[in-house]
Amino acid sequence: EPTITVETSVPFTGHKIDPPSRSVETTPSELLSFFREMSLMRRMEIAADSLYKSKLIRGFCHLYDGQEAVAIGLETSITKKDAIITAYRDHCIYLARGGTLVEAFSELMGRRAGCSKGKGGSMHFYKKDSGFFGGHGIVGAQVPLGCGLAFAQKYLKEGTVTFSLYGDGAANQGQLFEALNISALWDLPAILVCENNHYGMGTAEWRAAKSPAYYKRGDYVPGLKVDGMDVLAVKQAAKFAKEYALKNGPMILEMDTYRYHGHSMSDPGSTYRTRDEISGVRQERDPIERVRKLIFSHELATASELKDIEKEVRKEVDDAIAEAKESPMPDPSELFTNVFVKGFGVEVSRNTCMSFGADRKEVKAILP
Amino acid sequence: EPTITVETSVPFTGHKIDPPSRSVETTPSELLSFFREMSLMRRMEIAADSLYKSKLIRGFCHLYDGQEAVAIGLETSITKKDAIITAYRDHCIYLARGGTLVEAFSELMGRRAGCSKGKGGSMHFYKKDSGFFGGHGIVGAQVPLGCGLAFAQKYLKEGTVTFSLYGDGAANQGQLFEALNISALWDLPAILVCENNHYGMGTAEWRAAKSPAYYKRGDYVPGLKVDGMDVLAVKQAAKFAKEYALKNGPMILEMDTYRYHGHSMSDPGSTYRTRDEISGVRQERDPIERVRKLIFSHELATASELKDIEKEVRKEVDDAIAEAKESPMPDPSELFTNVFVKGFGVEVSRNTCMSFGADRKEVKAILP
Amino acid sequence: KEITVREALNSALDEEMSADPKVFLMGEEVGEYQGAYKISKGLLEKYGPERVLDTPITEAGFAGIGVGAAYYGLRPIVEFMTFNFSMQAIDHIINSAAKSNYMSAGQISVPIVFRGPNGAAAGVGAQHSQCFGAWYAHVPGLKVLTPYSSEDARGLLKAAIRDPDPVVFLENELLYGESFPVSAEALDSSFCLPIGKAKIEREGKDVTITAFSKMVGYALQAADVLSTEGISAEVINLRSIRPLDRATINASVRKTNRLITVEEGFPQHGVGAEICMSVVEESFEYLDAPVERIAGADVPMPYAANLERMAVPQVDDIVRAAKRACYRAVPLAAAA
Amino acid sequence: KEITVREALNSALDEEMSADPKVFLMGEEVGEYQGAYKISKGLLEKYGPERVLDTPITEAGFAGIGVGAAYYGLRPIVEFMTFNFSMQAIDHIINSAAKSNYMSAGQISVPIVFRGPNGAAAGVGAQHSQCFGAWYAHVPGLKVLTPYSSEDARGLLKAAIRDPDPVVFLENELLYGESFPVSAEALDSSFCLPIGKAKIEREGKDVTITAFSKMVGYALQAADVLSTEGISAEVINLRSIRPLDRATINASVRKTNRLITVEEGFPQHGVGAEICMSVVEESFEYLDAPVERIAGADVPMPYAANLERMAVPQVDDIVRAAKRACYRAVPLAAAA
Numbered sequence A, B: 001e002p003t004i005t006v007e008t009s010v011p012f013t014g015h016k017i018d019p020p021s022r023s024v025e026t027t028p029s030e031l032l033s034f035f036r037e038m039s040l041m042r043r044m045e046i047a048a049d050s051l052y053k054s055k056l057i058r059g060f061c062h063l064y065d066g067q068e069a070v071a072i073g074l075e076t077s078i079t080k081k082d083a084i085i086t087a088y089r090d091h092c093i094y095l096a097r098g099g100t101l102v103e104a105f106s107e108l109m110g111r112r113a114g115c116s117k118g119k120g121g122s123m124h125f126y127k128k129d130s131g132f133f134g135g136h137g138i139v140g141a142q143v144p145l146g147c148g149l150a151f152a153q154k155y156l157k158e159g160t161v162t163f164s165l166y167g168d169g170a171a172n173q174g175q176l177f178e179a180l181n182i183s184a185l186w187d188l189p190a191i192l193v194c195e196n197n198h199y200g201m202g203t204a205e206w207r208a209a210k211s212p213a214y215y216k217r218g219d220y221v222p223g224l225k226v227d228g229m230d231v232l233a234v235k236q237a238a239k240f241a242k243e244y245a246l247k248n249g250p251m252i253l254e255m256d257t258y259r260y261h262g263h264s265m266s267d268p269g270s271t272y273r274t275r276d277e278i279s280g281v282r283q284e285r286d287p288i289e290r291v292r293k294l295i296f297s298h299e300l301a302t303a304s305e306l307k308d309i310e311k312e313v314r315k316e317v318d319d320a321i322a323e324a325k326e327s328p329m330p331d332p333s334e335l336f337t338n339v340f341v342k343g344f345g346v347e348v349s350r351n352t353c354m355s356f357g358a359d360r361k362e363v364k365a366i367l368p
Numbered sequence C, D: 001k002e003i004t005v006r007e008a009l010n011s012a013l014d015e016e017m018s019a020d021p022k023v024f025l026m027g028e029e030v031g032e033y034q035g036a037y038k039i040s041k042g043l044l045e046k047y048g049p050e051r052v053l054d055t056p057i058t059e060a061g062f063a064g065i066g067v068g069a070a071y072y073g074l075r076p077i078v079e080f081m082t083f084n085f086s087m088q089a090i091d092h093i094i095n096s097a098a099k100s101n102y103m104s105a106g107q108i109s110v111p112i113v114f115r116g117p118n119g120a121a122a123g124v125g126a127q128h129s130q131c132f133g134a135w136y137a138h139v140p141g142l143k144v145l146t147p148y149s150s151e152d153a154r155g156l157l158k159a160a161i162r163d164p165d166p167v168v169f170l171e172n173e174l175l176y177g178e179s180f181p182v183s184a185e186a187l188d189s190s191f192c193l194p195i196g197k198a199k200i201e202r203e204g205k206d207v208t209i210t211a212f213s214k215m216v217g218y219a220l221q222a223a224d225v226l227s228t229e230g231i232s233a234e235v236i237n238l239r240s241i242r243p244l245d246r247a248t249i250n251a252s253v254r255k256t257n258r259l260i261t262v263e264e265g266f267p268q269h270g271v272g273a274e275i276c277m278s279v280v281e282e283s284f285e286y287l288d289a290p291v292e293r294i295a296g297a298d299v300p301m302p303y304a305a306n307l308e309r310m311a312v313p314q315v316d317d318i319v320r321a322a323k324r325a326c327y328r329a330v331p332l333a334a335a336a
């Protein structure tokens, strides 16, 4: 297969480090798979929106559409032995790490076939066997956790790294600074990836951060600013960061990206930003459209071939939803499983049930 | 009175700000009072050491000897309308803010005449009426609290500032970064004063911080490195910082200082640093000796006059201890006062006592 | 007239801010966004950005700043978007706020309110559903309030803001939209409820049911069901968990001789356990049946709708427990 | 043979580190300083800086790193210099550690131990004296252990390190230097105690006294005093607060018909309240006297020696409560 060299949309900006080259190597099949995978993610999130509106998904639900290039670009440069951890906006990271649509939708709908058997919900997806450690609901908490994964990788001499994803809002959390200091002291292979979508809920970055230059916020830790809407730039940055971190310790990547949806389903996403801003990004920076254009300019596929892919993707999503809907709710006994690794012992279960109301037999009867 | 101009021991180093001049104005009486007040502090701490060893002071006890120039230098440039808040190493700050020796020693011995009526102990001195807000035991916590004081000063348009003192160990705490960001966003007149005595307990600064340049750790917030063993340098820096903060918002002052004692009374202070290091600082940088030399070089007093001051100071301390020893233990009823501002209502007290053991009458009988 | 709990909270904030210029509100999205749950709607416009402050998502930092401002004499209201996030700031709530008046022998009072939704919402999973009632009420120096109705919300929030001590004010997201009738008196800007007093929501003679927050509504529904079966339940709305109104609880149990405690939080060391203890301490000989505790299941909150429903008390659980208590007399004590 | 609790903890750490290379220790001053209380003495020298890690004073950061390492399969032991500082990290203990196995339906287990001194020491004031037993034991997903003797310390710490779930291990500074006799069996490196099982420290028939940590010693002293007055007290050392060994407690109360709970922590929603509730739930009809709770005073810890002494239970308080329980029969239940 021929290699294609593409220039990133904008140059990287480095903090205390020389940035990598703007020229990124790719291949026709890689570009086509970028197109397919990002379209799949986009479609999944749009479908989740509908499922939410038809009340099949409950509670919080944070969609990733607009940010797909970050998930895909990272994945391209690393292996499943490298680890990723993120916040609640986790559906697409899960997918990128090899999770299936059926498991994702089942989890969203609280079904048995879900990746967390319906017990976690939208914010708590995991795929440990391919290095995805969740899915965390507390803003900022995933960063020390991710540095801990990196600690373990180094401890076990695995030669792998961890990417901890967090938002621009999360970037002000004190625990990031604490974890970064420790990671730097211990040379952990920890890469902090700030997905700067410019808003933390309804708060614009500059209202939450005196210095919204997140790639510089590590102070003594090097950083790189990356166009997070350009999957090839993300790919290049991830490769660069992984190499750096294995040799030298932590590094920050700031991904300049955008979420099209509101923060979560209760937020229309239009009170604190203009519709023009959103449509401007869609028109000029959309990560899928950028790849579509590259495919056209290198004549790797026709418009109708790409439409076909989009149709396939749509069908895949629809099929997955149909299958997920068939999955039953968790068995009631699951209420009491997984609290501990070994489940409750008999005595403990008795205690627990007692506390829970002496006669809630429907639950109690089926315990061990 | 003539003014004397003295050059600071070393130049200030600025971070994102032009440092003030090295030439500091002082007067003979100021220099003599520096000598007296720092000697008093030194003597107080040495006496506290003895009281601890004779078991009249219990628990934790963190001494300030070596760092006196910071407390005195700050006080010289500000008024009691400005606020100070610090950690557990608080005896001398309390004194500098106008607290008395008797109250200090009484508190240390848990007596009724203590500044916290014996209920706070060594780590919890306060003197709110002259702007001293404690005395805090949790490393780092005093910094957001201090920024909150600064918030109130600005809210009330008082034109005053708050100095929050913290150690080099505390400087890595995430809550500092959180509070600094907010202070910068809101232009609070908050001055963060890192008393860098180079050890947090037994940990040398470089083992706890990847970047021990604490005056730079505010990143986007300006900072100034100051010789904290030079009372005139501290005076100059405090004046500079106060003016800056009132106009522009937060600033960091790093005071290069040293604690002669161990961290607290259980730490001999000699396992993680050499005796040479300690005696070197004593010989070359001691804040009191520096002032003594200045007094001599400007012929403001003779050696024997200074000896007399030291004798007076010693007597003052001895008298205060004697008086404090006369102060009785708190009345048992104080166990239940000050939990709430209005004290317990009758019903509440009844509940409380019940919980406390149904018949502990010696306490219960004297409640309202 | 009926108003929602949201309106009740909003009007309480508004009135107290207008009455005392030292009162201000800070928290995530409280200003321009009008509150994540719209509790602070209109306040930024009315009181300006000096008194309604949007903060970064840094709970330890802004709660500490709030406590410091209270040390200085201001009256901060700190909103946690939900109380789950208060764990990031809990050291300031406990060590900086609750203990300072005591440690300083009264020099440093801390007139601050920490408020926000607490406990289970709907479908938000384990990290966003915890009830912090028992935790905060464990700690001396704090007052812990748990409003149920609109009247509670108004009267207790106004009391909390005026109180000179730190108050943890635990709201419930699922109640925000609920409407309750309110008296003219309760709508008056001088209205205020006493801290530390429970409310008997419904008088009864056969069994006492204690509850707080959303569970008060469940207890009232259970009482309705029970009355159709001839059981007269007395429902106590605790309103305050710390101080706990032991007098009202014990007086009721001395009358009904039976007690059911209801809470959504985890059972162990929970509110029900304390109420049981307080009745055993003061009214043991009046109990005709064992105290029954109805609590959340002793598991992190699951997401799936069926499991979630099982994880929190339902009206029917309260009804069954009450029946059990009423039909079972206490056996004579075993010989010593 | 006698060893101190400090030696017991140190040897448990040493043996488990030597048995499993995935076990490592992190915390403030655990390495070069040999531990603020010298619990980790010699370990840095023996296992090197890769496995004994001095951290900065940043509890949220290092506890989070510990939990992350546990997600990955290591077995971290995180020392808090005291548990008072665990509040800065409590979100990671609760939301990141306790709930992950559940939220992930078993994918992400968290084999971690959080350990350090808990509760009152001597003369350290309000911010350094809190008991976190009830708080942590409130939360499903955690195991909470409270050793008293050297045997407890060894057996429970070794159990905690080997356990696949997050364990909160609450030591007591004032016990570190105390010596206890230990059997040869308990000194064997294979020794391990079961989690969730209480120990009957002393058998008796007239009254049950439950206690944990330092209060077990007080309860035993009280039992000695009581025996001179002809009262035979059964002393239960809880060892584990979560899971709580309800079976052992209830069996004992069914035998003695009287219960005194002892704890140093704050009373409200404390350990005593839960034990009372659990006995009322399971053995109400066996109780011949109201359960008596002896707890710390409901105030922040004062510094002054006389107040401090009054703020925590003394042996005499336990004795008086037990006598009261034994000389007072339960009145007949009031008529319904």
Ligand SMILES: Cc1ncc(C[n+]2csc(CCOP(=O)(O)OP(=O)(O)O)c2C)c(N)n1
Residues within 6 Å of the ligand: A089, A137, A138, A139, A140, A166, A167, A168, A169, A170, A171, A197, A199, A200, A201, A263, C028, C057, C059, C081, C085, C088
């Ligand atoms: C500690 C904490 N505080 C508040 C919240 C509520 N909350 C959830 S997401 C969010 C905004 C986060 O913004 P950002 O970090 O920019 O991530 P994004 O949602 O844009 O991906 C907030 C305030 C939380 N989950 N955790």
Ligand SMILES: Cc1ncc(C[n+]2csc(CCOP(=O)(O)OP(=O)(O)O)c2C)c(N)n1
Residues within 6 Å of the ligand: B089, B137, B138, B139, B140, B166, B167, B168, B169, B170, B171, B197, B199, B200, B201, B263, D028, D057, D059, D081, D085, D088
């Ligand atoms: C959050 C927290 N963690 C740990 C401690 C225990 N501790 C008390 S002082 C101290 C060292 C602080 O060093 P530094 O900030 O440099 O201040 P210094 O003692 O040198 O004045 C430690 C670890 C504490 N009080 N609070």
Ligand SMILES: [Mg+2]
Residues within 6 Å of the ligand: A167, A168, A169, A195, A196, A197, A198, A199, A200, A201
């Ligand atoms: Mg964002």
Ligand SMILES: [Mg+2]
Residues within 6 Å of the ligand: B167, B168, B169, B195, B196, B197, B198, B199, B200, B201
């Ligand atoms: Mg220091």
